[in-house]
Amino acid sequence: MSTALSDHRKGLLLTAIGGLALSMDIPLVRLGDGDIWSILGVRSAATVLATLIILGAMRLASGRWPVLVPGRPGLLAGLLYGLSSLTFVLAVFNTTTANVVFIVAFNPMFGALLSWTFLKEKPQPSTLIAMLFMIVGVGLIVSEGLSSGHFFGDAMAILSALILAAAITIGRASRREMGFVPLLAAILPAALGLAQALPSGLSVAYPGWILLNGAIVMPVAFWCLATGPRYLSAPEVGMFYLLETVLAPIWVWLIFAETPATMTLLGGGILVAAIAGHCFWMVRRRSVRPLAE
Template sequence: MRLELPPRLSILLAAGLFSTAGFFMGFLDMNVWAILFWRSLFALVFTSIFVAMQKTSLALLRFDHAGLLAAILSAAATLAFIPSLRLTSVANVAVIHGALPLITVILSGLILAERVGRRTVGLSLLVAFGAMIILAGSASSGIRLAGDGLALIMTIFMALMTIAFKRSHVLSVLPMVGLSNAIAMLAGAAMAPGLALDAEQAFVIACFALFQISFGLILYAKGARMLPPPETALLSLCEVPLSTLWVWLAFDQRPALQTIVGGGIILMAVIVHLMAPKDRTVRTEE
């Protein structure tokens, strides 16, 4: 018997799992491309196991064009995300990711010709305001600026991936997740100066792959296919304050007052969205 979670809960759980990236990275003293290779390899293995456990027909493993695009965009987001965690702070990456709802709203309107409800736009602006408060407390320069740029690129790819997931009509998200991991693994292998790792590093990366990417991306993909892209992006913003919380608890990387205030605003926006009636998204006439 398969457990089907409500789409909103799937996105919230995915956000919680995504938020552990900085936590796992803090335990790894390795080249970022080697981390990318091994994390993607382990995730590909776990995804293959999930496919085998479902005992589903090959017909359910087919791609459509939107699913293929979602897998490519997911891999591209990963290629920007892992280096960004080394070049700038976890808080900065989380804050820049806070622009995801606004970017998704804008791109969704351009690509899908959708008119988004006023409340969703308003809450997205509130989220962006919270993100700006956090960013004001940690100005970047030099190497950090490059990390911030990669985090912004990652956020744009995530917004496009969210839209692609919504447009896909495939019956299983597992092939998309597997292909995304395969692309990222090949890219990591091509750029890593070496791929050696010890048993402790292998354990950390395996947990990183299983929880942060495999379970996280599967839950995100399932939820994103059943919700409007702006709503998916807004719910996923729980990741922003949680990302900072885990590294604070594990490595005593204490957030600034601006981070606490901005994170509180973001959480408030998400809670208001969850408690209020859903916006209706209307497609404009062509």
């Protein structure tokens, strides 16, 4: 019992660190103050370099390489992770921070739909109810984007959430180790960003923020959030992804004085309430079931 409690606390600590680190992604991108291709290339290249250093250290410590890309499912998931990085950065540069994080929070619902369609995992009624509320929330945010000229950025955020959900669904279907796939997949946006930026020269006013983000913050976030499910249920891990949704707009508001629009706040509030309510319901249901049995 004490071991299970210790593992649960370890999972809570890991996922809390991962969620907090992830919430700093957009503020650090904004602090870098550069053009989109330079930011994409430097941020992604730093992630790849940090991952290779970590892999080399693991090789020296254990005498063998960990699982990197598990076959065709790993290659396909890696391609999708790379594309999601591209669409995410496009969203950051073409709409407000609040719009990006609130819309990308729709990712779990896309995952439920894809699992239902391709894996025949029918969502529970509570999931379907939460999805309806989330559709309303995203609709309010996108309507604000239409009126303020941010439609392209909002569309990229929706596409990023869909692509990321597809990558996660492939990993779930394959049942293989995918821990390093998202990090190594940064090779794709790194190559694209540098190919576009280098001919005219990199344009990043404060590269230190981008290097910090790519080399430390993102690897820590992805590793912690990928390791958390070893100790916690999926709904519990999902709650810590909400930290980015809640905190990223706050960091941007404090640093850049960017106040979200009224409709964005309303739609985002509906999204957060729907996701949080669904996660708490699933956690409670899982904790009550063993007692009943």
